[in-house]
Amino acid sequence: MSYPEYILTLSCLDQRGIVHRVSGFLADHGCNIIDSAQFGDAQSQLFFMRVHFSSEDVAVAEEGLRAEFAALADTMQMQWQLHDAYKKPxxxxxxxxxxxxxxxxxxxxxxxxxxxxxxxxxxxxxxxxxxxxxxxxxxxxxxxxxxxxxxxxxxxxxxxxxxxxxxxxxxxxxxxxxxxxxxxxxxxxxxxxxxxxxxxxxxxxxxxxxxxxxxxxxxxxxxxxxxxxxxxxxxxxxxxxxxxxxxxxxxxxxxxxxxxxxxxxxxxxxxxxxxxxxxxxxxxxxxxx
CATH class of the missing domain: 3.40.50.170 (Formyl transferase, N-terminal domain)
Known part of the structure; x- marks a missing residue:
């Protein structure tokens, strides 16, 4: 079975628990991480992350995923984007x-x-x-x-x-x-x-x-x-x-x-x-x- 796939990119002030909260959010919403990369810049004190994941819970629609992640992002003052991995730019x-x-x-x-x-x-x-x-x-x-x-x-x-x-x-x-x-x-x-x-x-x-x-x-x-x-x-x-x-x-x-x-x-x-x-x-x- 083919599942929808997305790419999440984000940046925010570096702080404890970012990876944990993002991966936990995805797990709680029926998503499976395919690959992930992150980087903390000591100079700018910013944290950057890219996560490629599949959405395997048919009850979770893209609109809901976006809305609920936006709430999490607001608490951490993230700049973020969610892209459909199958959509050709x-x-x-x-x-x-x-x-x-x-x-x-x-x-x-x-x-x-x-x-x-x-x-x-x-x-x-x-x-x-x-x-x-x-x-x-x-x-x-x-x-x-x-x-x-x-x-x-x-x-x-x-x-x-x-x-x-x-x-x-x-x-x-x-x-x-x-x-x-x-x-x-x-x-x-x-x-x-x-x-x-x-x-x-x-x-x-x-x-x-x-x-x-x-x-x-x-x-x-x-x-x-x-x-x-x-x-x-x-x-x-x-x-x-x-x-x-x-x-x-x-x-x-x-x-x-x-x-x-x-x-x-x-x-x-x-x-x-x-x-x-x-x-x-x-x-x-x-x-x-």
Whole structure:
């Protein structure tokens, strides 16, 4: 018999008995814990927990489970969420003219490696509309001219947010979307937008960062996936990785290696998000892998 499964995530001030009270609550409500992870941060004095469980008592409905856990959470001042483990989160991908991350995420989605529904692809260029069509995903071309006015940018971002709302998007992925989001846009997408960038920032800004890195003779290149905030490329970091390079490699080789790392790092971050493994801890993250 198949039972409903849920993922509970929570954070609160670290205190005695949190695991006992949460596990006891689940046991008292006919739930069986499948896996559990927790972490107490001595610096922030916060406690974080992720519990994957099945609900095996048919008399306990999800609404009742939520309502009764809310009462427990209030007594401990918890920030918490309860997710249906079988529900696939809905994604919107944003891209400009460099498509390696987009292509990688689409392949992972189509092959079942990424348990999501990709509901829309948004771009300020038309380069990937045929790729979107090959996956039968709606493509939205929302151009934004170089040097566009503040009003034009606001209008374009309003259309992006309309797509987010119309499609009930859970996560926006900036898969090499080369436009800086306004503070208002970042606020609207707080905690549900992930960006990827090469790890040279702020050393190599602007065009062709891997060529700049080659000129400086770097020995490590890498990528960082992070939540989007109003502080450009400084949001809470979710995942990072590096690859070693050497003097014999041409700039194009560095670029190819760097793009491979970007794809892997972004895919990990997205997968962990949709599996509800990421909890915010101030300007940092807790990731239960």
């Amino acid at each position: 809905r994604l919107m991908l944003m891209v400009s003219k460099i498509g390696h991350c987009l292509n990688d995420l689409l392949f992972r989605y189509k092959s079942g490696l990424l348990p999501v529904e990709i509901s829309a692809i948004v771009s300020n260029h038309t380069d990937f509309y045929q790729l979107a069509a090959s996956y039968n995903i709606p493509f939205h071309h929302l151009p934004l001219a170089a040097g566009a006015s503040k009003e034009a940018k606001q209008a374009q971002e309003a259309k992006v947010l309309d797509i987010v709302e119309a499609n009930n998007i859970d996560l926006v992925v900036l898969a090499r979307y080369m436009q800086i989001l306004s503070p208002a846009m970042c606020t609207a997408l707080t905690g549900r937008a992930i960006n990827i960038h090469h790890s040279f920032l702020p050393s190599f800004k602007g065009a062709k960062p891997y060529y700049q890195a080659h000129e400086r003779g770097v020995k490590l290149i890498g990528a960082t996936a992070h939540f989007v905030t109003g502080d450009l490329d400084e949001g809470p970091i979710i995942e990072q990785d590096v690859a070693r390079v050497d003097h014999a490699m041409e700039p194009d080789t560095l670029t190819a290696i760097g793009r491979d790392v970007e794809c892997v790092v972004l895919a990990r971050a997205v997968k962990w998000f949709v599996e509800h493994r990421i909890l915010l801890n101030g300007h940092k993250t807790v990731v239960f892998k």
